[in-house]
Amino acid sequence: EGPSLGEGKKSVAIELIIQPRDRTLTEEDLDKLAKSVIANVEKSSGGVLRG
Numbered sequence: 001e002g003p004s005l006g007e008g009k010k011s012v013a014i015e016l017i018i019q020p021r022d023r024t025l026t027e028e029d030l031d032k033l034a035k036s037v038i039a040n041v042e043k044s045s046g047g048v049l050r051g
Contacts (some may be wrong), residue, residue, distance in 0.1 A: 012047065 001029065007016065016051050025033075038049055 011050075014041065 005011055014037075018030075018033065041047055042049075
């Protein structure tokens, strides 16, 4: 929380550990996974990605 974020907003960090056992992930796999995680967080919390 703080004035730099805007009124009524909070900053939250999420850390994921991804360890597939069957293959090495490609950049495309990681991009798809990241987009999915971001979309699910936005949908479930109403949060938005800063950037």
